[in-house]
Amino acid sequence: xxxxxxxxxxxxxxxxxxxxxxxxEAYPSRPxxxxxxFPPGGVAxxxxxxxxxxxxxxxxxxxxxxxxxGAAGAVGMQFVATSKPDGYTLLLALSSISIIPEADxxxxxxxxxxxxxxxxxxxxxxxxxxxxxPADKPWKTAKDFIxxxxxxxxxxxxxxxxxxxxxxxxxxxxxxxxxxxxxxxPTPGAGPALTAxxxxxxxxxxxGPAVVLPHIKSGKLRPLAGWGxxxxxxxxxxxxxxxxxxxxxxxxxxxxxxxxRGTPEPVLARLRxxxxxxxxxxxxxxxxxxxxxxxxxxxxxxxxxxxDADAKRLAAGxxxxxxxxxxK
Amino acid sequence: MLETLxxxxxxxxxxxxxxxxxxxxxxxxxxxxxxxxxxxxxxxGISLLLPATFGLDATRAIVMLAGIYYGAxxxxxxxxxxxxxxxxxASVMTCIDGYAMARNGxxxxxxxxxxxxxxxxxxASVVGLMLLAPPLAEFALRFxxxxxxxxxxxxxxxxxxxxxxxxxxxxxMAALGLLxxxxxxxxxxxxxxxxxxxxxxxxxxxxxxVAVGLFGVAEILATAGKATPPNVIKPRLRQLLPSQTEWRxxxxxxxxxxxLGFLIGILPGSAHIISSFVSYALExxxxxxxxxxxxxxxxxxxxxxSANNSATSGAxxxxxxxxxxxxxxxxxxxxxxxxxxxxxGPLLIQQQPQLFWGFIASMYVGNLVLLILNLPLVGLFxxxxxxxxxxxxxxxxxxxxxxxxxxNGSVVDVWIMLVMGLLGWVLRKLDFETAPxxxxxxxxxMIELSLRQSLAMSxxxxxxxxxxxxxxxxxxLGVGLVLLNVYSSVRRSLDWRARLTLTEKGxxxx
Amino acid sequence: MRIDRASxxxxxxxxxxxxxxxxxxxxxLGTLATPGPAYMPAVLAAGLLAAGVLxxxxxxxxxxxxxxxxxxxxxxxxxxxxxxxxxxxxxRLGYRLTIALACVVLLAAVERKPVLPALLFAAGxxxxxxxxFDTVLRVQLPRGPFGF
Numbered sequence: 001x002x003x004x005x006x007x008x009x010x011x012x013x014x015x016x017x018x019x020x021x022x023x024x025e026a027y028p029s030r031p032x033x034x035x036x037x038f039p040p041g042g043v044a045x046x047x048x049x050x051x052x053x054x055x056x057x058x059x060x061x062x063x064x065x066x067x068x069x070g071a072a073g074a075v076g077m078q079f080v081a082t083s084k085p086d087g088y089t090l091l092l093a094l095s096s097i098s099i100i101p102e103a104d105x106x107x108x109x110x111x112x113x114x115x116x117x118x119x120x121x122x123x124x125x126x127x128x129x130x131x132x133x134p135a136d137k138p139w140k141t142a143k144d145f146i147x148x149x150x151x152x153x154x155x156x157x158x159x160x161x162x163x164x165x166x167x168x169x170x171x172x173x174x175x176x177x178x179x180x181x182x183x184x185x186p187t188p189g190a191g192p193a194l195t196a197x198x199x200x201x202x203x204x205x206x207x208g209p210a211v212v213l214p215h216i217k218s219g220k221l222r223p224l225a226g227w228g229x230x231x232x233x234x235x236x237x238x239x240x241x242x243x244x245x246x247x248x249x250x251x252x253x254x255x256x257x258x259x260x261r262g263t264p265e266p267v268l269a270r271l272r273x274x275x276x277x278x279x280x281x282x283x284x285x286x287x288x289x290x291x292x293x294x295x296x297x298x299x300x301x302x303x304x305x306x307x308d309a310d311a312k313r314l315a316a317g318x319x320x321x322x323x324x325x326x327x328k
Numbered sequence: 329m330l331e332t333l334x335x336x337x338x339x340x341x342x343x344x345x346x347x348x349x350x351x352x353x354x355x356x357x358x359x360x361x362x363x364x365x366x367x368x369x370x371x372x373g374i375s376l377l378l379p380a381t382f383g384l385d386a387t388r389a390i391v392m393l394a395g396i397y398y399g400a401x402x403x404x405x406x407x408x409x410x411x412x413x414x415x416x417x418a419s420v421m422t423c424i425d426g427y428a429m430a431r432n433g434x435x436x437x438x439x440x441x442x443x444x445x446x447x448x449x450x451x452a453s454v455v456g457l458m459l460l461a462p463p464l465a466e467f468a469l470r471f472x473x474x475x476x477x478x479x480x481x482x483x484x485x486x487x488x489x490x491x492x493x494x495x496x497x498x499x500x501m502a503a504l505g506l507l508x509x510x511x512x513x514x515x516x517x518x519x520x521x522x523x524x525x526x527x528x529x530x531x532x533x534x535x536x537x538v539a540v541g542l543f544g545v546a547e548i549l550a551t552a553g554k555a556t557p558p559n560v561i562k563p564r565l566r567q568l569l570p571s572q573t574e575w576r577x578x579x580x581x582x583x584x585x586x587x588l589g590f591l592i593g594i595l596p597g598s599a600h601i602i603s604s605f606v607s608y609a610l611e612x613x614x615x616x617x618x619x620x621x622x623x624x625x626x627x628x629x630x631x632x633x634s635a636n637n638s639a640t641s642g643a644x645x646x647x648x649x650x651x652x653x654x655x656x657x658x659x660x661x662x663x664x665x666x667x668x669x670x671x672x673g674p675l676l677i678q679q680q681p682q683l684f685w686g687f688i689a690s691m692y693v694g695n696l697v698l699l700i701l702n703l704p705l706v707g708l709f710x711x712x713x714x715x716x717x718x719x720x721x722x723x724x725x726x727x728x729x730x731x732x733x734x735x736n737g738s739v740v741d742v743w744i745m746l747v748m749g750l751l752g753w754v755l756r757k758l759d760f761e762t763a764p765x766x767x768x769x770x771x772x773x774m775i776e777l778s779l780r781q782s783l784a785m786s787x788x789x790x791x792x793x794x795x796x797x798x799x800x801x802x803x804x805l806g807v808g809l810v811l812l813n814v815y816s817s818v819r820r821s822l823d824w825r826a827r828l829t830l831t832e833k834g835x836x837x838x
Numbered sequence: 839m840r841i842d843r844a845s846x847x848x849x850x851x852x853x854x855x856x857x858x859x860x861x862x863x864x865x866x867l868g869t870l871a872t873p874g875p876a877y878m879p880a881v882l883a884a885g886l887l888a889a890g891v892l893x894x895x896x897x898x899x900x901x902x903x904x905x906x907x908x909x910x911x912x913x914x915x916x917x918x919x920x921x922x923x924x925x926x927x928x929x930r931l932g933y934r935l936t937i938a939l940a941c942v943v944l945l946a947a948v949e950r951k952p953v954l955p956a957l958l959f960a961a962g963x964x965x966x967x968x969x970x971f972d973t974v975l976r977v978q979l980p981r982g983p984f985g986f
Contacts, residue, residue, distance in 0.1 A: 071530025
């Protein structure tokens with residue numbers, strides 16, 4: 001019997017190895033992955049990279065970015081929603097995280113994921129969209145635009161980043177709040193949507209400020225109003241729809257960090273604390289500055305409140321749009 | 329003109345400074361590498377390397393990323409010619425005649441011609457980019473959905489010239505490809521089509537997994553099991569250079585491919601892929617020996633290879649002049665500029681002359697570097713043909729899987745590639761060509777979207793297609809081309825009948 | 839059976855399946871002025887149906903299905919099965935382990951090459967590509983259990 005004992009011992013050790021490692025592990029002890037559900041070069045990716053770099057510095061642990069793209073972000077979000085809640089797989093999501101499950105509901109689809117599968121860590125940035133029109137169009141103010149749209153329902157067209165996409169939802173919230181009807185021309189993304197308005201194929205566009213700012217400066221596009229609760233810093237003369245009396249037209253393209261629901265509280269706490277420190281890093285500030293995206297850091301209850309209010313607005317918006325095909 | 333020369337001088341002073349030169353070189357090298365690796369195309373290469381450029385300044389980053397883009401077009405032909413595996417999607421047409429040339433023992437010549445064609449196209453199109461960027465960009469923007477639809481329908485006509493076999497069969501394959509392109513979320517209404525619960529299919533079937541599957545994997549499936557594996561070709565030095573006839577035959581196709589590629593490249597969309605298809609069709613139409621296409625026609629290699637290269641420069645036109653992306657790759661490069669605090673837009677050329685002219689000059693330098701890099705590599709790469717196939721194909725499979733997986737980090741793409749490989753293998757046995765399927769997958773989503781966008785713009789009136797001058801002209805041209813073809817084929821069959829009756833009469837008389 | 843007949847019939851069946859499928863998925867067809875999500879698929883399926891009929895009807899080829907030369911099918915099936923294994927295992931076993939296993943199987947079992955060179959080749963390829971992509975290019979490739 002004696003000669004068998006070492007083998008049994010080794011076997012027991014090997015079996016215990018993975019479990020032992022988990023039990024004693026201090027977080028973080030292996031590389032963390034931040035999933036960006038959009039392709040490289042998009043807002044999510046461009047925010048995720050500096051966030052990951054800053055987190056890596058704060059946590060003194062490798063943090064990498066993986067682009068899991070597809071289906072307007074649903075693929076990556078679903079991936080994180082169903083991954084192990086151990087704090088090693090995080091999600092950098094945009095506003096569309098609240099839109100996709102609602103759109104799935106409209107089509108009676110089994111939702112790819114639901115918002116309560118995620119535990120919010122922190123809001124990184126939130127940029128209101130602004131309404132721009134080609135400079136050769138007659139509308140000088142948002143009032144002109146809305147009055148004209150009221151006179152000619154369904155005649156003024158706008159491009160968007162796709163149906164139920166962020167740029168579409170912004171316009172829908174406005175049309176609903178102002179009681180106007182516009183003609184929607186979806187395109188495959190924010191880039192093509194911009195190309196459409198610059199080519200004069202559509203009359204209006206709701207867009208993030210950074211994307212259209214150079215075209216406003218060169219005099220090709222004219223900003224009319226913004227969707228924020230404050231004016232955009234780079235465009236101090238452009239009013240908000242709130243000021244103009246359309247309080248429902250509030251919309252932000254925001255980026256936030258999430259973990260799968262069920263991540264242990266100490267890990268979440270460590271991540272929140274690390275993110276707060278990361279956002280303060282000068283490199284991170286410089287990176288966001290170059291992207292012309294102001295940092296809007298919120299965490300804990302504050303982020304949760306923002307997130308809930310935003311999700312409620314968007315859900316209502318998606319339900320208003322409904323199934324486009326069946327309305328005609 | 330004088331001003332341009334002065335600016336170019338400034339550009340070269342930037343581009344030739346050692347610190348920029350080294351990044352142009354690295355970009356070209358990496359581009360050649362990602363182009364050579366099957367499955368890893370320029371988009372994957374640029375996306376993967378984007379984070380690595382964050383530490384550089386804007387000019388260096390852009391020069392390096394651009395080097396990857398046009399470098400990949402040089403490299404993409406290598407595996408297409410040697411192994412019939414498209415290194416990237418725009419090299420699909422190179423697979424056909426390039427591979428046939430390699431099997432005829434002209435692999436080295438094919439690689440050399442592809443490199444020279446790419447160089448001529450790359451350099452000539454930069455001249456176009458330099459002199460014509462602002463006016464051309466304005467023109468490109470006037471291509472809205474109706475114009476785009478007219479152009480795409482024009483592109484569909486190309487199919488008629490693509491096949492060397494039965495016309496009906498290649499039309500059937502085109503219809504199949506177009507149908508495959510329908511998979512995914514309907515961009516106009518948000519419906520999921522033919523996705524069967526796979527969220528990953530929401531964006532449709534990617535061109536890369538489909539092309540690598542239909543060509544690369546299918547080739548391996550058909551070849552690996554043959555009783556006699558493909559014989560190892562030992563290239564001799566003399567055969568590495570194209571013959572005088574081959575040079576002569578390729579000159580005009582290279583010139584046509586360059587102009588065509590540049591013009592198509594300016595337009596928004598996946599233009600560089602389409603440009604190679606159109607160039608192939610054009611060469612076949614103009615050739616005095618269309619029957620040679622598919623059997624190793626030099627023109628069928630030189631035209632598309634030049635076209636896909638000059639299309640990359642064309643794609644930079646709207647990006648640099650207006651700051652709008654003309655496709656997924658320029659979009660990534662625009663993002664890279666933003667990361668470096670350069671706001672792309674109409675004012676870029678005035679505000680950042682060093683960046684713009686340095687970039688232009690670096691493209692001249694880069695193309696030269698690539699030519700110098702690629703010609704000696706021809707001698708190296710043809711040695712791949714010496715590797716015994718049982719060792720070669722597992723390596724090709726690994727790179728294909730890796731490349732297809734890495735782009736989206738999605739195993740579903742690997743499955744798509746495998747299914748397409750099986751399909752391609754079966755279709756080969758049934759004597760079908762697979763290139764029309766790839767063209768169909770590329771065109772279908774664009775055709776559908778631009779049709780429905782146009783109708784949304786016009787409130788359902790089809791008159792929009794003839795009211796807008798550019799689309800009207802394109803449609804008239806297309807209809808004219810079809811009529812011309814019908815006429816000539818009718819006349820040919822009449823001729824044939826007439827000859828037949830003559831011979832019959834002659835026989836009767838005997 | 840002649841290959842063109844067989845493939846023509848297969849295409850017609852596929853087209854019919856697409857038509858039936860878009861009806862069953864309840865995709866709205868839309869109108870001529872506002873084409874719906876099922877509009878293009880229906881048009882294309884009709885085109886494929888016509889093409890399938892023409893392929894079967896106009897065939898002049900005398901090649902038969904059995905004569906198309908399927909001799910290598912065992913080999914092809916083995917390669918496809920190995921690739922399918924890679925697709926299944928990639929995110930479970932990790933990149934390096936999966937690729938190395940697949941290469942060993944392809945070389946040693948399918949191609950009947952000596953085991954030692956096969957092992958070396960597999961290890962080199964898996965390790966080399968992992969180093970190039972994951973370590974140098976920082977594209978995160980899947981790791982399996984035990985972090986490998």
